[in-house]
Amino acid sequence: MSEALNSIRSRIAAAVEAAGRPADAVQLVAVSKLQPWEHIAPVFDAGQRVFGENRVQEAKERWTPLREQIELRLIGPLQTNKARDAAGLFDVIETLDREKLARVLADEIQALGKAPRLYVQVNTGEEPQKAGVTPGEADAFVATCRGTYGLTIEGLMCIPPADKDPAPHFRLLADIAARNGVARLSMGMSDDFETAIACGATSVRVGSALFGAR
Numbered sequence: 001m002s003e004a005l006n007s008i009r010s011r012i013a014a015a016v017e018a019a020g021r022p023a024d025a026v027q028l029v030a031v032s033k034l035q036p037w038e039h040i041a042p043v044f045d046a047g048q049r050v051f052g053e054n055r056v057q058e059a060k061e062r063w064t065p066l067r068e069q070i071e072l073r074l075i076g077p078l079q080t081n082k083a084r085d086a087a088g089l090f091d092v093i094e095t096l097d098r099e100k101l102a103r104v105l106a107d108e109i110q111a112l113g114k115a116p117r118l119y120v121q122v123n124t125g126e127e128p129q130k131a132g133v134t135p136g137e138a139d140a141f142v143a144t145c146r147g148t149y150g151l152t153i154e155g156l157m158c159i160p161p162a163d164k165d166p167a168p169h170f171r172l173l174a175d176i177a178a179r180n181g182v183a184r185l186s187m188g189m190s191d192d193f194e195t196a197i198a199c200g201a202t203s204v205r206v207g208s209a210l211f212g213a214r
């Protein structure tokens with residue numbers, strides 16, 4: 001039993017219902033980065049099976065013994081020299097954000113004969129310290145990923161500026177996805193996942209509200 005997990009699950013269900021969306025419209029990605037195993041174990045034992053990590057090495061060390069039992073998502077920046085490891089390890093990579101990475105991932109997918117599902121990260125606030133393509137570059141980047149590199153883009157991901165109302169950022173991401181025929185939206189974290197669900201999130205990435213402060 002995990003009270004935190006039960007609480008987050010009911011808040012997600014309430015937000016989904018309030019938005020008039022189907023009960024299974026939103027997936028919870030439990031962000032386990034930097035958490036000690038004693039914080040993760042109750043959530044895993046309570047049945048949570050989708051986890052997000054922001055570093056390849058940390059994810060590998062933590063999840064290798066349980067790898068077959070979970071869906072593992074990379075939500076942190078990916079260096080091209082780690083692309084092979086990442087493509088082999090993760091079910092989903094949410095941080096595709098530049099052409100060189102698209103090219104390297106396409107090569108690794110070819111070599112591995114298996115492909116992680118891919119999300120393009122969009123820097124909706126155009127913050128210099130954040131990864132992601134700008135909203136202005138997003139259409140062309142998605143087209144290049146598909147057309148030049150043969151990649152399937154499952155979704156878009158964003159991390160809105162910390163100090164601003166996130167809703168316009170979530171709506172912007174949803175608009176970019178809709179006009180590019182991209183089905184899924186990874187948006188919303190501990191402080192704003194209900195707002196993200198109202199704006200169309202199909203997965204929310206919740207860390208501290210589930211596991212405690214890092």
Ligand SMILES: *Cc1c(COP(=O)(O)O)cnc(C)c1O
Pocket residue numbers: 031033054075076159189190191205206207208209
């Ligand atoms: C750490 C992290 C989260 C989780 O943040 P919380 O505020 O702890 O819920 C979500 N998304 C990304 C990309 C992160 O790096």
